[in-house]
Amino acid sequence: MLDSIARHKITHLPIVPPQAVLLAKHPLVKKYDLSHVKLLTSGAAPLSAELLGDLSKVLPNAEIGQGYGMTETATVISSWPIEQRYFKEGSSGPLLPGYQAKLVKHDGSIIDKRGEEGELLVKSPSLSLGYYGNPKATAETFVDGWLKTGDIAFFDKNGELHITDRIKEFLKVNGFQVAPAELEGHLLGHPAVADVCVVGVHDDYSGELPLAYVVLEDQAARSVEENPAAAEELKQVLKKFVANEKVPYKRLAGGVEFIDTIPKSPAGKLLRRVLKEKAKESQLSLKSKL
Numbered sequence: 001m002l003d004s005i006a007r008h009k010i011t012h013l014p015i016v017p018p019q020a021v022l023l024a025k026h027p028l029v030k031k032y033d034l035s036h037v038k039l040l041t042s043g044a045a046p047l048s049a050e051l052l053g054d055l056s057k058v059l060p061n062a063e064i065g066q067g068y069g070m071t072e073t074a075t076v077i078s079s080w081p082i083e084q085r086y087f088k089e090g091s092s093g094p095l096l097p098g099y100q101a102k103l104v105k106h107d108g109s110i111i112d113k114r115g116e117e118g119e120l121l122v123k124s125p126s127l128s129l130g131y132y133g134n135p136k137a138t139a140e141t142f143v144d145g146w147l148k149t150g151d152i153a154f155f156d157k158n159g160e161l162h163i164t165d166r167i168k169e170f171l172k173v174n175g176f177q178v179a180p181a182e183l184e185g186h187l188l189g190h191p192a193v194a195d196v197c198v199v200g201v202h203d204d205y206s207g208e209l210p211l212a213y214v215v216l217e218d219q220a221a222r223s224v225e226e227n228p229a230a231a232e233e234l235k236q237v238l239k240k241f242v243a244n245e246k247v248p249y250k251r252l253a254g255g256v257e258f259i260d261t262i263p264k265s266p267a268g269k270l271l272r273r274v275l276k277e278k279a280k281e282s283q284l285s286l287k288s289k290l
Contacts, residue, residue, distance in 0.1 A: 001019070002028060002029065002031075002032045002034075005032070005034065005037070006032050006033065006034070009036050010036075010037070011036060011037055011038040011039065012037075012038065012039045012040075012041075013037060013039065013040045013041070013062075014041050014042075014043075015040065015041075015042055015268075016042065016043065016044040016045070016267060016268025016269075017042055017044060017045045017046075017047060017051075017268055018195070018262075018264055018268045019268070020040075020042050020047055020051055020055060021051065021188065021194065021195050023040075023055060023058055023059075024051055024054035024055050024058060025054065025194045025195075025217060026194075027218060029058055034058060034059055035060060035061055036061070037059045037061065037062045038061065038062055038063065039062055039063050039064075040055065040059055040062050040063070040064045040065075041064075041065055041066065041067060041079075042065075042066045042067075043066060043067050043068070043069060043076075044267050044268040044269050045181070045268065045269055045270065046066070046090065046092075046163060046181050046185070047066050047087075047185075048181075048184070048185025048186070048188055048189070049089040049090070049185070050185060050186070050188050050189030051185070051188055052064060052086060052087070052089070053189075056086065063084075063085050063086070064085075064086050064087065065079065065080035065084070065086065065087035065093070066079075066080065066087050066091075066092055066093075067079035067080070067092055067093060068092035068093075068161060068163055070147075070149060071128075072127065072128045072141070072147055073099075073122060073124060073126060073127055073128075073147060074126040074127070074128060076096060077092075077095060077096060077099050077101075077122055077124075077161075078092045078093045078094060078095050078096060078099075078160075078161045079092070079093045079096060080092070080093035080160075081093055081094065081160075088156075088160060090162045090164075091156065091160040091161065091162055092160070092161045092162065092163055093160055093161065094158075094159050094160050094161065095159075095161065098124050098125060098126065099122055099123070099124045100122065100123040100124070101120060101121065101122045101123075101155075101161070102120075102121050102146070103116070103117070103118030103119065103120060103121075103153060103154065103155070104118050104119050104121055105118050105119075111154075114154070114155055114156060114157050115154055115155075115156060115157070116154055117152050117153065117154045117164060118152070118153070118154070119148065119149070119150070119151070119152060119153075119167060120149045120151050120152070120153040120161075120163070121143075121146040121147060121148055121149065122146065122147050122149060123145055123146050123147070127142070127145075127147055129142075130142055150166055150167050150168065151163050151165070151166055151167070152164045152165050152166070152167055152170070152179075164179050164181070164182070165179035165180065165181050165182075169181075169272060171198075171199075171200040171208045171209075171210055172200075172207050172208055173200075173206050173207060173208055173209060173210065173249045173250070173253075174206045174207065174249050175207075176249045178200075178210060178249065178250050180197075180198035180199065180200075180210070180272070182250070183198045183210060183212065183242060183246070183250060183252070184196050184197065184198050184212075186241075186242060186245060186246070187212060187214065187238065187241070187242065190238060190241050191217065191220075192216055192217055192220035192234060192237075192238070193214055193215070193216065193217065193238070194215045194216060194217045194218075195214075195215035195261075195262045196212055196213065196214050196215065196262070197212070197213045197262045197270050197272060197275050198210050198211065198212050198213075198252075199211055199213070199272055199275050199276040199279055200254070200276070201254040201255075201279045201280075201283060202280070202283065203253075203254070206249075206253070208254075209253040209254035210250065210251070210252050210253065210254050211252065211254030211255050211256075211257065211279055212238065212242075212252050212254075212255075212256045212257070213257050213258075213259045213262065213275050213278075214238065214256055214257070214258055214259065215258075215259060215260065215261060215262055216234075216258055220234065221258075224258065231258065235255070235256040235258075238252070238256050239251065239252045239255075239256060254279075257279075259275075262275070263275065
């Protein structure tokens with residue numbers, strides 16, 4: 001990909017977060033001159049502020065931002081404002097013309113305060129009519145002309161949309177909701193972390209605990225491979241890296257595990273369920289040994 005960007009002097013890069021992580025973190029990138037790139041835009045999952053900082057160094061002359069959309073909405077719903085060089089932390093920008101949105105609480109009531117989170121529902125002439133051959137899924141998702149996105153979001157004081165996580169992906173720790181994306185974004189700010197996915201593991205007392213599957217940067221990976229004791233030390237460092245910045249229930253009490261790659265869909269979305277199943281199998285295996 002880097003060869004093609006450099007050879008053809010590609011100026012606009014529409015990418016997904018796994019590619020953004022590689023651009024920001026992979027050592028090969030240093031061998032290429034990417035100063036001609038004018039625009040990078042990302043979708044499919046949120047970019048963290050830490051990742052934005054790294055990308056701005058790799059692409060010094062590029063505007064960098066993210067948008068939000070779905071296949072069912074055909075497709076982009078919001079995008080960062082054209083007058084901003086970089087997207088605002090956590091923001092997907094204001095709604096595009098033609099879209100209406102509302103945020104709904106668990107009890108079905110509509111949120112009318114800026115900054116308060118709820119499930120995002122959208123309406124537009126571009127909405128699809130439903131899911132072919134699946135009336136049950138259509139009835140659950142398309143309600144009275146509105147599309148239930150399944151995403152938790154809020155609008156800030158400037159009317160910009162912030163997607164915080166998927167409803168089904170939230171962890172419930174001691175009764176508190178924890179967004180995996182928040183912890184993933186923070187961990188990507190550590191120099192030893194190349195990629196990460198956070199899942200919940202069962203705990204009798206807390207309900208769930210956050211567990212981070214981490215792909216290490218090359219140098220850190222070599223260090224861990226050569227010295228097993230360094231692996232345990234680095235796990236503690238990463239736990240402390242989170243604990244120093246996050247409230248107690250968001251800490252990595254479920255642990256840190258090193259992994260070669262994070263499973264992802266072709267669109268770049270984390271296949272969290274795959275790692276959640278892996279964590280579940282590890283727990284069962286440990287219990288059987290005890």
